[in-house]
Amino acid sequence: MSSGRKAPDNDNPALQFVEQLFERKGGRKSMDKQTRFGCTTAAIAVVVIALLITGSLAYTPVDYGTVALITRFGAVTGRVLHPGLNWRIPFVDGTIRYRTQEIVYETADMATTADYYDVPTDTTTADGQQISIKFSVRFHVDPAQVVNIANNLGDEAAVVNKVVKFHARILARNIPKQYKAADLYAGDILEVQEQFRAELEPLLAKDGVILADFGLRKISFQDEYVQAVEQKQIEAEKITAEEYKRDQATFQAEAIVELAKGEANATIERARGEAERKKVLAEAEAEAIKVKGEALAKYPEIMQFEFIQGLADPDSNVNWGIMPTDGLVPFLDITKMNTEK
Template identity: 40%
Template sequence: AVMLLKMMRKQHPIPEVLVVVKVSGQPKQIISQLLKMRSWELGRTSGPFPILQAGQSIGEQPPYPILDASWRVAVNFGRFIAALSAQDVKNNVQPMIISSLPGSEYFVFNTSNKSFRIGNTNPLHWEPPPGSQYSRMLNYAQVFMTLHIVLSAVVIVRAGTVGVLTEFGRTTGVVFEPGLHFRIPLIQNVVIYSTRKVIYEASAQPDQSRANYTDFTVDTTSSDGQQIQINYTLRFYIDKSKAVWIYNNIGNMDDVAEKVVKTETRSLVRNIPKGYTAAQLYGIHVFEVQEQISQELDPRFAANGVVMDEFLLRKIDFTAEYFETLEEKQIAEERIEIERNNLEQEKIRKEQTIVKAEAEAQALRIKGQALRENPQIIQLEFVTRMAPNIKWGILPETGVIPFLDITQQAQETGQPLVPEEK
């Protein structure tokens, strides 16, 4: 009512229509209270309604009052909105028809032709003059609403998705394949599920990820008590044959990601690595953990209408203290390895010496055996080993050895055999 009053004031300086409304079985009290008028009563009529000139009686049975320009009447929609005085009536205000509450009777004073009208109305119905600005606005609104209803009936299901048709929130059992479909506006709705591969990723900076659904890393511990953070990526899609079941038991696509994918993956990623040491998770056992998680996720997803395409452990982050300990351990292991290599080298040299000595002893044994069996070899060996620069000769066994007696010669000459030191 306030909006209509503002619209009328925009087109005309003051309201154009004089209306008295009967809203209950006690019109005397209502009119006296709301309209500040003398006590009178409107009777019921049935159309068509007569148009009378000012000052004339509306009818004989039942009696109707005779109105004149001195009466004060009001525009009323169940609440007091505005009132017109006799001066407003004298100014010949242009009329517009305004209606009231359901089943109410109205009484209109038409100042353009000085006539009255009585009748029943529809709730809050306003009929602007044909061709006016408000009439055109009403036509545009009707066209817009019609187009909106028609277009809302059209449903386009894109490639890589399926749509579950619902009616008043309940599934109809109909699943729309990609293409053009129709629904009943305001009654039926279509819930879309993706049959393409959807990426769910847990990382330290989820806001920088380009995955369809993101989450933070999983915090857990290894079997030896080391704190670790696990980053992983998961690809999945909806089994279109289970789309209706998913709607009835889980919800929409976001509910699938939250209630199935997130819940199942984070639980397994948190618990399975606890069976491995930090060193194993730092090494090649990470692939074993990844495969174990993937195998356990597959049946859990399938039970909820979700197909798991691939699970990947992207990264396992350890604490800074663990890396320091790991570095010290690696240095110690490298030193042990160096000492082990040195020990192995000593063993090899010892074995080489033993082998060499055994070879020499074996050679001597063989040589001694040969000498015992062939004594002449000794003479041959003696001759062979004599230095080439030694002058020597062989005397016959019966010959005289020409040795000089230097002792006798020293006695005769009086000189010592060995010269004295000076």
């Protein structure tokens, strides 16, 4: 049965309901107008959002301690972005970032805090001893060389593998072969470390990498060699101890000999001094007797005076006296005479 309305062109029941609803409020023209307005609004919103996204992508921040190299459709342009806010073409320009801060490459038995780490380098000494080298390399990329680095090497990881790791591990294999094991075990390691640094620095510089420092952390020897060296040191210490004891005994013996010589010399000197003293005393006594005899001969009264004094002195030892007479010189026992009295 005909209702007098035009049949809808779409068989979708939902669309037919919407068309009928708009026809009641003003017909198809009202629906088309509302639809166009909504589409326009949505399009504007999409454009605004796209512009915002494009604008945000056009400005590229670069952090401190890094530089960014611009690439366009995969090719290196040569333009370098420095720390700060930089502009580039969105969806066209890409970036390769390089740290200009110091980076550490290290060899160790286990993971460390270094930026890049690897296993120790095994090599041999000049006399064939097996050793393991642990070292650290501190370096940074030259900002002025990032274009050449990008074209010839690649990103930062490629620089570490192709330049730092490559040259450092080769030197770690070759340089120890110039030294004997004993020189590396107990020698001047700083001299070996300086040789590493001197040879590694120009190798890195030609590829745009600046060496900040090289550290030779440890040289590990096989257990058999370490035990042999320690045993040799023990034997050497024993020999040193025995030599010390021998030197001490020799020193003590020499000291005793020197002491005996000193005592003997002292005795000799004392005897010589005593003999000299007696000689001097004898000479003095003889001289005194001579002088006294000369005095008595010249002055005989002195003898009589001394005799009389001796008689008067109760502590005197004079016991006899000589009394002159005309023809007889009698000897009198003065002590006996005093006793009889």
